[in-house]
Amino acid sequence: MEAKKSTATGxxxxxxxxxxxxxxxxxxxxxxxxxxxxxxNVVKYTCPKCGFTGPN
Ligand SMILES: [Zn+2]
Known part of the structure; x- marks a missing residue:
């Protein structure tokens, strides 16, 4: 299983x-x-491909 990391914080x-x-x-x-x-904590993330920021 691949080790996953948070998109927002790594x-x-x-x-x-x-x-x-x-x-x-x-x-x-x-x-x-x-x-x-x-x-x-509703920490925002940013899509590494399109730059979408969520959650909104
Ligand atoms: Zn995206």
Whole structure:
């Protein structure tokens, strides 16, 4: 299994059971990874491909 890192902070989410990953809602090409704490704190992410910033 590939080691995933948070899109926003680069933090490893290997041991974060509350982390999520999903396709970019704008371009659908890049995979966005968020940790549990980032979701709870509504930390923004930026798509590395299209520059979309979320969540909005
Ligand atoms: Zn995108």
């Amino acid at each position: 933090t490893s989410v290997v041991n974060d059971k509350g982390s999520v990953s999903f396709p970019c809602p704008a371009c659908g090409e890049a995979e966005i990874v968020r940790t549990k704490s980032e979701r709870q």
